[in-house]
Amino acid sequence: MLSRSFFLKILSGALIFGAWEYAGRVGVNYALPTFLESMKALIDMTISGLIFQAYADTLRPLVVGVLISAFIGIGIGVWVGLSEKFDWLISPIFIIMQAAPLAALIPLLIMAYGIGLTSKVFVVCIMAMPVIVLNTSVAVKNTPSSVKEMARSFLGSRKDVILKIIIPSASPVIFAGLRLGVSAGFIGAILAELKITPTGVGDIISYSRMTADYPSMYAAIFSIILLAVIFLNILEKIEDVLFKGNNQGYIS
Amino acid sequence: MSNDQIENAVTVKNVYKNYGDVEALRDLSLEFPKGQLTSLLGPSGCGKTTLLKIIAGLLPATQGEVLVNGQPVNKPGPDRAFVFQDFALMPWASVIRNVAFGLELRGVNKSERESIATKYIKDVGLTGFEHSFPHELSGGMRQRVGLARALSVDSPVLLMDEPFSAVDEQTRRKFQEDLLNLVKNENKTFIFVTHSIEEAVYVSDQVALLLPRPSRVSEIIKPSSFKNKDINSIRKDSEYLDTVERIWKSLRSYVE
Amino acid sequence: MYLFGYRLPGMSSLILWGLLWEILGQMEVSFFLPPLTAIFSTLGEIYNSKAFIRALYETGYSFLAGVFFAVIIGIPTGILMGKNKLLDELLLPWVNTFMSAPLTALVPVLMVLFGFGLKSIIITTTLFAIWIIILNSRAGVMQINRSLVDMANSFGASPIDAFIKIYFWAALPEILGGVRIGFIRAVKGVIIAQLLISIVGFGALFELYSSRFLMTHFWAVIIVLFALAFTLSELLGVLARKVDYYASKRN
Numbered sequence: 215m216l217s218r219s220f221f222l223k224i225l226s227g228a229l230i231f232g233a234w235e236y237a238g239r240v241g242v243n244y245a246l247p248t249f250l251e252s253m254k255a256l257i258d259m260t261i262s263g264l265i266f267q268a269y270a271d272t273l274r275p276l277v278v279g280v281l282i283s284a285f286i287g288i289g290i291g292v293w294v295g296l297s298e299k300f301d302w303l304i305s306p307i308f309i310i311m312q313a314a315p316l317a318a319l320i321p322l323l324i325m326a327y328g329i330g331l332t333s334k335v336f337v338v339c340i341m342a343m344p345v346i347v348l349n350t351s352v353a354v355k356n357t358p359s360s361v362k363e364m365a366r367s368f369l370g371s372r373k374d375v376i377l378k379i380i381i382p383s384a385s386p387v388i389f390a391g392l393r394l395g396v397s398a399g400f401i402g403a404i405l406a407e408l409k410i411t412p413t414g415v416g417d418i419i420s421y422s423r424m425t426a427d428y429p430s431m432y433a434a435i436f437s438i439i440l441l442a443v444i445f446l447n448i449l450e451k452i453e454d455v456l457f458k459g460n461n462q463g464y465i466s
Numbered sequence: 467m468s469n470d471q472i473e474n475a476v477t478v479k480n481v482y483k484n485y486g487d488v489e490a491l492r493d494l495s496l497e498f499p500k501g502q503l504t505s506l507l508g509p510s511g512c513g514k515t516t517l518l519k520i521i522a523g524l525l526p527a528t529q530g531e532v533l534v535n536g537q538p539v540n541k542p543g544p545d546r547a548f549v550f551q552d553f554a555l556m557p558w559a560s561v562i563r564n565v566a567f568g569l570e571l572r573g574v575n576k577s578e579r580e581s582i583a584t585k586y587i588k589d590v591g592l593t594g595f596e597h598s599f600p601h602e603l604s605g606g607m608r609q610r611v612g613l614a615r616a617l618s619v620d621s622p623v624l625l626m627d628e629p630f631s632a633v634d635e636q637t638r639r640k641f642q643e644d645l646l647n648l649v650k651n652e653n654k655t656f657i658f659v660t661h662s663i664e665e666a667v668y669v670s671d672q673v674a675l676l677l678p679r680p681s682r683v684s685e686i687i688k689p690s691s692f693k694n695k696d697i698n699s700i701r702k703d704s705e706y707l708d709t710v711e712r713i714w715k716s717l718r719s720y721v722e
Numbered sequence: 723m724y725l726f727g728y729r730l731p732g733m734s735s736l737i738l739w740g741l742l743w744e745i746l747g748q749m750e751v752s753f754f755l756p757p758l759t760a761i762f763s764t765l766g767e768i769y770n771s772k773a774f775i776r777a778l779y780e781t782g783y784s785f786l787a788g789v790f791f792a793v794i795i796g797i798p799t800g801i802l803m804g805k806n807k808l809l810d811e812l813l814l815p816w817v818n819t820f821m822s823a824p825l826t827a828l829v830p831v832l833m834v835l836f837g838f839g840l841k842s843i844i845i846t847t848t849l850f851a852i853w854i855i856i857l858n859s860r861a862g863v864m865q866i867n868r869s870l871v872d873m874a875n876s877f878g879a880s881p882i883d884a885f886i887k888i889y890f891w892a893a894l895p896e897i898l899g900g901v902r903i904g905f906i907r908a909v910k911g912v913i914i915a916q917l918l919i920s921i922v923g924f925g926a927l928f929e930l931y932s933s934r935f936l937m938t939h940f941w942a943v944i945i946v947l948f949a950l951a952f953t954l955s956e957l958l959g960v961l962a963r964k965v966d967y968y969a970s971k972r973n
Contacts, residue, residue: 219811226815226816246835302735303738306735307739313906313909313956314947315910315947315948317913318917318944318947318948320917322754322944397824401824401826409918415827438824439827443823446822541878542877543878547877551869554867554869557967558894558967567887571883
């Protein structure tokens with residue numbers, strides 16, 4: 215049985231992809247292949263295994279960078295949220311990082327760390343870390359004071375208050391921050407591959423652009439966007455299940 | 467019929483309201499005498515706000531009709547003004563613009579509507595706050611703005627949806643006294659929704675007791691003897707206390 | 723943060739960080755970290771140079787054009803989605819998709835479709851900014867206090883009156899919030915696009931400085947960029963807070 219919203223999702227997908235197919239067929243632009251050509255290229259890549267190899271390369275700096283950002287970011291965030299002195303000292307840096315176009319630092323990172331994995335991991339980190347730190351610190355600061363006072367009135371130690379009250383109450387927002395961090399990390403990982411050295415999916419995109427193999431280029435871009443969207447949606451679903459609709463992320 | 471037109475400002479005739487399969491109102495008829503205050507009293511979910519919004523023309527009735535001065539109505543009109551439970555003030559507009567908003571929508575020019583608004587701001591005791599914004603006022607003062615707005619369009623019928631439920635108890639008592647004076651001095655018909663038994667008995671000429679699932683009028687009570695007494699002695703009048711007690715007895719079985 | 727009973731202003735710790743930077747720079751800890759004073763004196767030299775002004779102009783132009791389209795397309799689209807269920811159901815999956823998609827990946831497509839020029843940069847900027855503007859405008863309209871709408875109806879407001887006098891203003895805090903985040907994202911988008919296209923604006927300037935290892939020049943440009951981005955974000959924040967109380971939820 216098809217529900218109305220499911221039907222409308224299919225319809226809306228069909229409309230957009232149909233428009234793409236049509237635009238490709240009438241030849242709006244020499245560099246615009248049809249939707250079906252691009253999908254065929256994607257299937258070819260999948261069968262030849264090329265795409266899996268590419269993702270292994272692309273996802274490595276992303277995973278490493280996001281893990282580093284998560285550990286350091288949550289640590290700094292909790293500390294900022296708990297200590298007024300540290301907040302004064304550290305927050306301005308992350309507030310500026312959040313507003314600033316950090317991508318501008320990439321040429322500098324290339325000069326300092328070369329064109330290898332280190333630079334790419336750094337790019338992912340500078341993109342992902344600010345939102346994680348800021349979300350964590352805001353979440354920690356916003357713990358309802360009545361709950362903290364309750365724990366203290368029942369003779370909870372400072373450690374108890376942090377581990378049993380503050381962290382659990384802040385975790386929905388921290389998790390939302392992580393999701394936004396992953397989202398920014400994807401932008402960083404792809405930017406790194408396009409700007410620093412073409413590897414993985416970035417390599418397919420750059421190479422097929424040079425050889426004017428546009429269907430492959432569109433297929434690669436389509437697949438990386440699809441992957442990011444699906445992965446982030448899964449994270450959002452996990453968030454809904456874990457925190458029962460209690461999510462209130464601060465979007466960047 | 468002609469007699470009816472003179473005596474009743476609003477007549478509700480056999481009104482039904484369904485939300486899908488849910489029957490909110492069934493065959494409800496009620497008359498609202500001119501120049502008097504009628505309360506719609508009942509437990510939550512009894513459809514009293516639904517009925518008020520149908521009279522206001524904000525909701526369509528599934529069946530039946532509402533007559534205002536003998537004319538059937540099905541949409542909002544200049545003959546009725548609404549006072550909202552949450553005040554419904556525009557936070558971006560000053561007090562005077564809020565009060566004049568009904569006139570603004572009717573195309574009254576700026577200087578005229580502001581002079582009318584100024585008069586009603588004075589009547590509700592907010593002189594000096596004309597250029598304040600709603601978020602700078604207390605809850606009670608905000609409802610005075612809402613009341614001034616409804617009065618400024620000079621409609622013969624005033625519809626009030628639990629107007630005092632969002633203000634504190636002291637302010638509420640003051641409002642109830644002011645409302646009695648308003649009914650006495652203005653020649654208007656008031657329809658007043660409340661869930662407070664004491665409030666209904668205190669302010670009303672006529673209390674319509676509504677019972678839920680599906681809503682119907684179970685009883686109409688017309689408190690009489692204390693109406694002409696001094697405002698300050700009503701709350702200890704024996705008929706007042708008996709009426710409150712009697713209504714509570716018929717309602718208590720509906721409290722979950 | 724208090725020091726001897728005085729409240730220290732919010733961003734004052736940056737002075738401390740600046741001093742640390744200067745000391746590390748003077749100690750020549752790293753080639754990549756020149757002293758702050760050297761960076762500022764370089765800034766004094768280049769700020770009226772032709773290349774710098776040109777980069778600033780090109781970036782400002784593409785940024786403004788990009789956010790202009792994002793705003794004039796995004797706000798009406800969001801308001802319409804908030805008011806029309808069918809339109810909302812058709813468009814929302816796509817808006818959400820592009821909201822979380824790594825838009826960087828689309829820049830190569832734009833480059834082959836629209837060339838290596840300002841046009842591609844402007845479209846990238848719009849793409850970075852528009853989705854959050856749509857989502858927030860939509861949320862603003864959907865969260866309007868029901869009784870404000872009833873109030874306008876009870877006074878017999880026409881649909882146009884209700885739209886101009888109620889809907890737009892009641893949704894304004896969310897719309898401005900969306901515009902603010904959209905602008906911040908647009909700043910990132912315009913720089914990412916310039917880095918990838920790299921023959922216009924600051925992208926070209928970065929190429930030039932990094933190929934010649936002109937560290938002070940490089941940092942001077944970065945500081946200008948960051949300062950501009952931060953100022954813009956704070957100004958919009960002040961503006962958004964000014965209309966915060968329009969959201970009648972907190973009546």
